[in-house]
Amino acid sequence: MMPMHRVRALACSVLLVVLACFASVAPRLLGPARLQSAELGRPVPQATLRQALWIEPLGWAPLLASGAYISASGEEVLDPARIAAAIRRDPRALAPRLAAIALAARAQDAATLAHHLAILHRLDSATADRLAGQIAAAAIQSGEGESILSAFAADDALAAALLKALDQEGMDPATADRVLAALSPARLRAPGLRAGAVAVLVRQRAFARARRLWGGGGDAAGVYSPDFADLSAPPPFGWQMVASPAGVAERAPEGGVSVIGYGRSDGVLLAQLLTLPPGAHRLDARYASLRGAEGGLAVAVRCVDGPALARFALSASPGPHRDGAAVAVPAQGCAAQTLTVEAKALDGGGGQSARITGLSVAGAGA
Secondary structure, three states: OOOHHHHHHHHHHHHHHHHHHHHHHHHHHOHHHOOOHHHOOOOOOHHHHHHHHHHOOOOOHHHHHOOEEEOOOOOEEEOHHHHHHHHHHOOOOHHHHHHHHHHHHHHOOHHHHHHHHHHHHHHOHHHHHHHHHHHHHHHHHHOOOHHHHHHHHOOHHHHHHHHHHHHHHOOOHHHHHHHHHHOOHHHHOOHHHHHHHHHHHHHOOOHHHHHHHHOOOOOOOOOOOOOOOOOOOOOOOOOEEOEEOOEEEEEOOOOOEEEEEOOOOOEEEEEEEEOOOOEEEEEEEEEEEEEEOOOOEEEEEEEOOOOEEEEEEOOOOOEEEEEEEEEEEOOOOOOOEEEEEEEOOOOOOOOEEEEEEEEEEEEOOO
16 A cells, blocks of 8 residues: 555645646636635535535536635544535536545546546546556555555456556666556557557567567567568557658658758758667568659667667759668667667758668678
8 A cells, every 4th residue: 555645745735736626616606605716725604514415406516616725734634424415416527536536546446547537538538547647656656555556457448557657757668567566467458558568668678568568560689671661660660650840751652761951950850769689680672762862861770879880871862862871779778779860961952862662670690
């Protein structure tokens, strides 16, 4: 279970969100009762509550106003009966649902917390993602929130928030293993969750695990879809085409990828993450140069967070070309590599364009 001080702090922060949400709708919902926004977060006088219930006998707002507030001593007050009654009066209202989330967080009731967050996600996904991320981060940081992690892992939307929180927090590999272990293989077959888990593993530098989870078939270490037949596979192990001030890469109607470097600045236009084993390899590029100045486009292989292993400029001479370079992957410090097509800044501007039909890295003996 999470330490009580963390749970109470989390519940109080969620309650403040509840009150802020309530304050934004109070003038409209409680106008007849003349409740002022300044009164929200404090106990509602019984006379005011009776008046509000008389004016709005079926409304949820008067019940919530008396069921979720901060006491004069600074304690958060959450009345389960009145919160539940407010939800029954309008199951789609956000503020009662938020109050129920705060109540479940304080009670350390992971199943109920996940239940209300999943409903909130259908009502307001942005608010649900924000809250779920905050709660997941608190559970991860505590090192004791196993029940919350397990409950979140059982729901696609909450599992996505869990992975996002883990990715943003930059937790250690052991924590990543705890979270990923809570996600079943069946759950990870969902493309969005699989992409989130891959991102976590890449951040943790567990590149081989990330590549296996990513799947895609083909050469698990080399280039995926070297002929660009599949441009729909997601990054980082599928092709990422970029449009930026440096240039643009896009699918070519006649096959391959069209790349245009504007010549104004440096930037990556096409990229894929590789997990080449140590040893000798060969980088090979097949392309047709269309127009432009020499030096405006280049192909490179680099160690992630490390030096370039190979790089050459694409020829600007019109017509088909095939160029290559040797790639020597060191035994240490290069567990993964990036294969890129880059736009380069040119003196006097200009630019270069080409259609690339093949880009591969294979073992030197292949």
